[in-house]
Amino acid sequence: MSGRDPLVWRRAAAIRAKEWAQVWLDPSTFGLVVLMPLILMFLFGSAVTLDVRETRTGLVDLDHSEASVDLAASLASNAYFAIESGPSVAALEPALRAGQLRGIVVIPDGFERGLVSGQPLDVQLLTDGTQVNIATFLTAHLRGAMRDWTQARAREQGVDVQPVARLLPRYTYNPELESRYMLVPGAIGIVMAMIGSLLTALIMAREYERGTMEGLLSTPIPIPALVLSKLLPYYVLGLASTAICVAVAVFGYGLPFRGSLLALFVIASAFLAAVLGQGLLISAATKNQFVSTQFALLSGFLPSLLLSGFLFEIDSMPTAIQWLTYIVPARYLIPPLQSVFLVGDVWSMFLPNILALLAIGGFFFLRVTRAITRRIA
Amino acid sequence: MSGALARVVAMALKELKVVLLDRRVLTTLVISPIVQLILFGFATTLEVRNFDLGIVNRDQGVVSEQFLAGAAATRNVRELVYYPSEAALAEAIERREVLGGLILPADLSARHQRGETAEIGLLLDGRRINAAQIVAGYLNEIAILTGATLQPASVRAAPGVSERHWFNANLDYSWFTLPGMITLITTVIVLSVSVQAIAREREFGTWDEVRALPYRPWEILAGKCVPAFMVGVVNGTLYIVVIPLVSSVPFLGSYPLMILSIACFSLAVTGIGLAISTLAQNQQQAFLGGFLVIVPMMLLSGYASPIDGMPDWLKPIAAVDPLSHMLVICHGLFLKELPISAVMSEIWPMLAVAATAFILGTVSLRRRTD
Amino acid sequence: MAEAPLLRLEGVSKRFKGARRGAPPVDALRGVSLSLAPGRKLGLVGPDAGGKTTLMRIMAGLVEADDGAVELFGQPVSELDRNLVGYMPQSGALYAELTVRQNLELYARLRGVEPQEQPDRMEQLYRLTGLAAFTERPAGKLSGGMRQKLAMACAVVAAPRLMLLDEPSVGVDPVSRREIWQLALDLAGETSSIVWTTNIIEDAARCDELLLLHEGVVLYAGPPDGLAGHAAGQCFSRPLAEEGPRQALQALQLQSGVIGGRIAGPRLHALTRTSSPPAGAGWQPVAPSADDGFSVMLDRGQDLQPSQLAEAFPLRLDQADQPAIAAIGLTKRYGDFTAAQDISFTAHPGEIFGLLGPNGAGKSTTFRMLCGLARPSAGRGTVAGRDLSGGRAAAREAMGYMPQRFSLYGDLSVAANLRFVAGSYGLKGPAAQAAIERVVAALDLEPHWQAMSGLLPLGVKQRLALGAAVMHTPPVLFLDEPTSGVDPLVRREFWHHINAIAARGTAVLVTTHFMDEAENCDRLLLINQSEAIATGTPQDLRRNALPGLAAETLEQAFFALIEAQRQAPAEVAA
Structure with a gap:
């Protein structure tokens, strides 16, 4: 046409x-x-930004031991967490519900005893599951933090435990x-x-x-x-x-x-x-x-x-x-x-x-x- | 005063008829939001599933065997794709055939035998940095597990983390997206209805008629907010019913409280839309102006990315974004049985936004009589 | 041997489906045939805008006829060479935000005229339209007459062999109307044909041929003179005595057997249904005009009844000495441009006050300032004693307003529009219901109750707009060109209502371009070039228009006064 x-x-x-x-x-x-x-x-x-940093995390230390205080201090200095301590889970729960906290870390009673006896107790983590992404990252970050803390303590005590395999991730095009x-x-x-x-x-x-x-x-x-x-x-x-x-x-x-x-x-x-x-x-x-x-x-x-x-x-x-x-x-x-x-x-x-x-x-x-x-x- | 009421009612009814008489409009206002809700609600997941993982394996020993078995077993990996060399893997990543790949060195198992830590290379696509980091996280867990099974029990004794996810035990992503989508979709719909309320009259020449009638500016705005407000409330209410029907997301909170929240939220968004509408000369300006507002409101709401991660000076701006408050309420009432006091503390800011927007709209209407 | 027709339509029909599901289909055209030889001008008249516009669109190849043959230049319309046709749609199709030059150059290029290559043609267009001084003004800011001239220039820029002009003179003052017609002739030249639709019989009568379309059917086709013949022996005239001209006209129109009447200078004209004169003394038979013939053809044999619309108005004549509308030094400036300069007048209850003036003279600006739609730069206005600058909403409650263009909601039904307006005036429940029923009955809107307002014929739209303006029986009524674009019978009906409403003591401010309507006003204010140049009764204006020489008609006075201002502006304004 x-x-x-x-x-x-x-x-x-x-x-x-x-x-x-x-x-x-x-x-x-x-x-x-x-x-x-x-x-x-x-x-x-x-x-x-999808990077999850300074996640507002509650901390309840039920052990009040040297190890638990050390762990708490280690978490508090970790850039991934913004730690708010509380006396009990019940005291922090409303904040978690209202979205002011994304998770609560509980160091159980007997934590130090477990370490010493070679039958360590797990640290408990309660997350706000509605924020799926944050909850996932929080869990992973806490795991990493626990491993770092354990290894650091082991080194202090002169025991060097090597992991079997270590992953060396490289991000092509975006190393930062x-x-x-x-x-x-x-x-x-x-x-x-x-x-x-x-x-x-x-x-x-x-x-x-x-x-x-x-x-x-x-x-x-x-x-x-x-x-x-x-x-x-x-x-x-x-x-x-x-x-x-x-x-x-x-x-x-x-x-x-x-x-x-x-x-x-x-x-x-x-x-x-x-x-x-x-x-x-x-x-x-x-x-x-x-x-x-x-x-x-x-x-x-x-x-x-x-x-x-x-x-x-x-x-x-x-x-x-x-x-x-x-x-x-x-x-x-x-x-x-x-x-x-x-x-x-x-x-x-x-x-x-x-x-x-x-x-x-x-x-x-x-x-x-x-x-x-x-x-x- | 009773005359004022009659005028507001007349304006509201007229607006409702204008907006709702057009069948196409009705379709876009009710049916498409539901389709959207479901479509986008299920589509938007930050989990990384079904990805293909490249493998360059030079090790024939027990470590690689264990490790690959672990990787293949997770539900997230769709397929392991083997490549002969690192260069071939890099090329595949460049063409986006795989998200990343593992490079298992030849001395992997040998080093393990010697008691050294074996190093496994992981090459990931940095263009998709978010997915790449998540995948690195998965694989790291596998590496640790693999290590654990291969180590003597005495060494294994380190405290771990036992996690419990409240309100969403399985961390189902749709439990986050579907309630959150209510906020996003309601915003789009409500804003696009309200933003054209006055601009449309200007464009079609009916504005003179309205201005010659004995309306005060606040009466015009009060009448004109009704369709957008109702569209918001009806849509929002519909979602509360539809979401538990089409998904596993429960609704645990109080229905009246949820509807009240939706109403306050719709009012705030309507107010913003009307304020923009008073400034626009024609529909195009109104729509584009509305759009310039929608996008920042959505991105600052905390849906696409957590507010915690934003720079500090942006947080106050996010705090006046009605979407950020509605998002808290949606997740709170669907999943957390948020108590009334907590809901109210999110409602007040929305009402403040609504009031501010209406006052600005009234002032701007009064000033623009010429 | 007769020349082959340039345009030939044979039995053309077009039916539109109802606006809503279940609504009956509308027959816009039923078996319309016409033919037009090269160089001839055809006037297409009819009360119903839909049929005429549909016919024009069919000829422009924009609507397909359901039935019948359409040939242009000896070819079926589907093969139409659009270079040969200049079509001016009723909307004008101008871009309001673009300047005169941008609009004209757009259409020039689209129609194959490159402005740089044919500066003579462009210069000629600017000169003929009188737009040369306004090339950089946005089209939306032009006066009505100028806009129509620009739209016409855009349509016929390439000097097409056929010009299709849809309502080019609607809403245009008498001076501009003449100019527009002349413009069309000048632009067309000797050889081009014109099809021109209009509701103003006077305009159509200037054409070589006339086609009267009513409800989709051709009622009359032939020379304009032939139309007048339909009213032969039914036209009478008598001198106006001491009585008020308006009251005399109203009395005449209420007589049984009278189709219509009008005031023409010192005489009263009547058109009757039979060949016997109306009641009363002094009637002499006169020659009919095309307008009379048109009215006869449209007449359905119904006599006017006393206005139901007016009956609801409370009697307000007791405050006749208080001005109902007052303009005190109203001035409006837009930047350097003064749209209205120091306009003052008052109108009293029961008075019909007319604002006259060419398009763009400042009439609409004055009107809009008084309605509260524009804020005066200086001066002030009051409506029913309420100042417009202070309690504006209260002032607006006291007035009814009928805008120039249909400004109700085209996508709402008649019912919904009326309910909206009733509520807007604070009417509720039974009061609102009663007001709506009254308006519907008085203006015969019942058959259109559920129809979409935007699709109504123009006459019905105007009735709806009038109904909306008077629903709350206000003490002051503003009517901005209430009868533009409607047929003579609707005009007669309108003035019948307006007269009756004024008789109850409502003050009416009206603008019009029809001189016979201006005759119907008690007092007039003539505005030109932003200034009030004359005021008084129609009689005064006729007598005093020219020093020492009384004008025969108001139209002559109108032209004379404008001409006088042009020559000695300072003197007349003082």
Whole structure:
């Protein structure tokens, strides 16, 4: 269709110019493109951390012995715990219930006697099981702390017990164990998903709601040209937002950038193609700003946050939900994005992801051109 | 005063009709939240299950045999994938085929025979640092267990930790996510309804009609908060019923207290949404403005990451986030039989947020008469 | 041999399914046929906006007809070359936040005109529309007339062979209406055809051909003169004596057998159902106008009944000496621009006070300041003795307001809208119920009770808006162009109610672009270029418009006064 229209480029340029003018005039667009990346980068860079430190932990020493006091002191100086002592479990229990404590360590009566007699008693740990993650970490940290304490005491007494095997973990690409190395690329994905689906969800619905679609449709512009030229400014905005994110990540939070800008550009473009198509389809199908933002939030933002594998491992999800993640574009973005920061250009892994994104984008785009007809309802 | 009441009621009924008449709106407001709740509730687990573990084994002795048997036996590992060399393992990690891999050196069993500590290499994908650390934790436990079975009993005698997880004995992750999801989803729904309340009238040209009617600013806000508030309460109440039905999560607390909490929480979020709405010129600004608020509120709530881990200066900000209080109540009432005093101490901050937001909204409405 | 038609419709029908499940389908068009030769102008008239707009959209290829043939340029509409058609939708399809230039250049490029390559065409458009001085102003901030001119320019920028203009003159003052029509002719040139929809018969009568569409059926097709013929022998006129012109008109309209009447300068016109004159002395037969013919065709043989709407209003004539509405030096400035400068007037209970003036003159700004919708930069206003700046909610309780554009909730039913407004005025329970029932009965809204308001025909929408404004029987009524876009019979009905309400002692402030309606006001204030340039009774304005020379009609006076201000602004304003 566009091949027959000699003026199609001119008409497309007119739409692009109009979209740009509208973008410049609306402060909220810039809020989303500039402010949103900054806020998200800041939150994921500084506020959100999955490292569990200084967990508020209660301590009840029922033994009151030299060993128990020594253990308590050792725990208190451990960075993983913020210890609050109490006389009994019952006294600390309300705090645990109210969420002021995440766990209570109980050193049992006879703890020292057990050590001396060679039949040591276990230290008890009561956790707030509702905070599953914290409870898990707390248990592991306490185990480690107990082992360290035992070995330290053994050394003091001149007994050196060697463990049979020791695990020497090495974390490739991220030896410092920085969780922001993982979170920041995810945040970029969210920013792009938002700009793609939320902003574009509004642009078509707005034309229908305000009655301007009727004017556009009465002109000779072919519909694919109309759709593509409406999208282009938002594609550029998406890239701009990505650039802001990457700049903050590298210069603000010191993330390495080991891949190439070209790879980043290709990956971001493919992802934007998919989410822009998604937003546009929502918008064209609902023709209503309220409904389309709802859909954009529910099908764009939340899946990008929760089902993309950046916070939560996809392999650990129930099988049905794992299948569902295959249609979440962010799923194909996060691995290449993380790699382009931390590893380098792994094209063998990038290409399948890029192809998947382009396929999703192409599918949405086909549906959009079909959903937008020359007809006014 | 009775005129004021009639006006508030009229505004509330009108708003309810506008919001609820559209069948699509109704669908997005009630059905999709439930689907979301279940979908995301089960999807979001920080446990790491079903991962593939790479193995580079150069040792043929008893230690590697014991160790690999231990690793294969845990429910978290899906498959052990053998690689000929460390380089091959590194490449597989790079392509994300495995999350990490064990490198068992050739002298492993020999060193054990000599009474030395054998060192097992573990290479993990630092891109997925959270999952990697969790897996390292699992494998470390296996290493210790393996060691324990191979050591004489006398050496084994060290005090351990016997843990008991209260309120969620099996540490089932969905017990954390499902009650927590109530907070997140209710926020999204309530905020997106309330944020368009005034912006929509501005965009559709009905705002002049409202302004020519004898409404005072607080009456407009009071009437307009009703649909969002009700959507919040209805959705929240629905979740209390649905969650125990579709999952093993119990509800142990008091239902009236929970509904009261949901109401106060909805009121706070509604207030925030309305305050934004008074500032927006059109729906797009309202939605995007609302979104700029939703994301920080969610991330500071303590759901995605514990508040304890945040920098100290951010904690006061998290403390005024109504989501952080609602999250405590949700977990407290579902799982911990939180006593009324503890619930009330979380409700007051939410009501304070609601009051502040309504006052700001009223002021901004009064100032923007032109 | 006749030229091949440029546009041909044969038996076109279109049915829309009901707005809600179970609602009956709506027939927008039933077997409409028409044809238009190149260079001809067709006026499409009808009271129902839906049918006309649907027909226009069908011709623009934006709606598919269920039945019948549609051909443009000898080709079926599905093969339409959109380069040849300029369609101006009723909404105008302008981007309110973009400037005049941005809007025009967008549509120019979309329609294949590159502004840089054809500066002459662009310059011509700016010159003809008079928008050259406003190129950087956002379209949303233009006056109604300017906006319509811009929308038209956007539609026909490429000088198409067929111009489809949907209600280009709705809500536009008489000066601008003439200009818009002239603009269309200038833009079209000799060879282009125009289809122009309107409710104003005067506008349609300027076309070569006229097509009257009512309830989806063509009632009349032919030359405009032929329409007047339908009222032949049914038009009469008599001079107005000492009695109040408004009261005389009201008495006439309540007579049995009278379809309508209007005040035209010193004379009273009547249109009757038979060829016998109305009761009373002095009636002489006169030649009918197209408007009369239109009214006859729409007439359903029902006489007006005394207004039920007014009966509920308490008698308030006892406080007739207290001003019900007072504007004291009202001034509104937006930055450097002064929208209204030092406007003062008072209106008393029982008085109908008209605000006249071209679009953008400051009339709406004054009106909005008095309703409390805009805050004056200087001066103040009172409504029923209550100051607008202080107890604003109390002042608003004392007034009913009918905005220019339909501002009730389009996605709510008539019932829901009325219930909302009743509650908003603090009416509860039986009082609210009674008020709603009264309004529904008086304005014949019963058949539309459950219908979605946004989909109602314009006339019904306006009735609903009027009903909403008078539900609480306020002492002051503000009506902003209450009759714009409705047909003559609805206009007659409106003024019947307004007159009756005023007779109970309610003060009515009304803006209008129709001179026969202005004649119906007790006193008028003419605003132009942000200033009040004349005030007085319609008679006063006619007599004093020109020094030493009485104007024959109010319209002449209107043009003369505006012209006089243009020449010597300081003198007239003083």
